[in-house]
Amino acid sequence: MAAEMVFYDGDCGLCHRSVRFLLEADRDGRCFRFAPIQGETFREAVDAGLRGELPDSLIVLTERGSLLTRSDATIHLLRRLSNPWRALGVLLALVPRPLRDVGYDFVARIRRRLFATPQDQCPAPSPGTRARFDP
Numbered sequence: 759m760a761a762e763m764v765f766y767d768g769d770c771g772l773c774h775r776s777v778r779f780l781l782e783a784d785r786d787g788r789c790f791r792f793a794p795i796q797g798e799t800f801r802e803a804v805d806a807g808l809r810g811e812l813p814d815s816l817i818v819l820t821e822r823g824s825l826l827t828r829s830d831a832t833i834h835l836l837r838r839l840s841n842p843w844r845a846l847g848v849l850l851a852l853v854p855r856p857l858r859d860v861g862y863d864f865v866a867r868i869r870r871r872l873f874a875t876p877q878d879q880c881p882a883p884s885p886g887t888r889a890r891f892d893p
Contacts, residue, residue: 761791763803763819763892764835768794771873772865776816780835781887789838792891799892815866828866829858 764780766773777792784790793799795814803819804812818826818834826834829850836847850858 760821761787761789761890762821762838763799764790764792765795765800765804765817765819766792767814767816768796770815770869772869773816775873780839781890783839783843787887787890790835790890793893797893813866815869829855829862832862833858 764777766777780790780792793803795812795817801809804817804825808825812825813827815828816831816835818831820826820834833847833850836843836850838844839847
């Protein structure tokens, strides 16, 4: 399996925490690479007409070229990790998408009130993980 691109909101504290979680869970870097949705990698990878329709949270560009958003992206990320995260992804996939997305949208709406805005667009990667980030 190739490393898939995870685009995240560089201005969101929850997104930064999510990236740090994924870095920790994917220690060898086989699953994910990262880039902010405000960056050039996102602009180059995603068509301009489509960018305006996407949420400003986590977006996954799969190895097959599909873009996943909202709860589908979250489930996909979890299922690429080892257990117990993979099992959690499998369980969440059993919940109907409209119901999952209601929960995702609720958290997305209040995330800026719950998590401080980060100082920069990169979640301060360690020297060992810095190579997994694109601009």
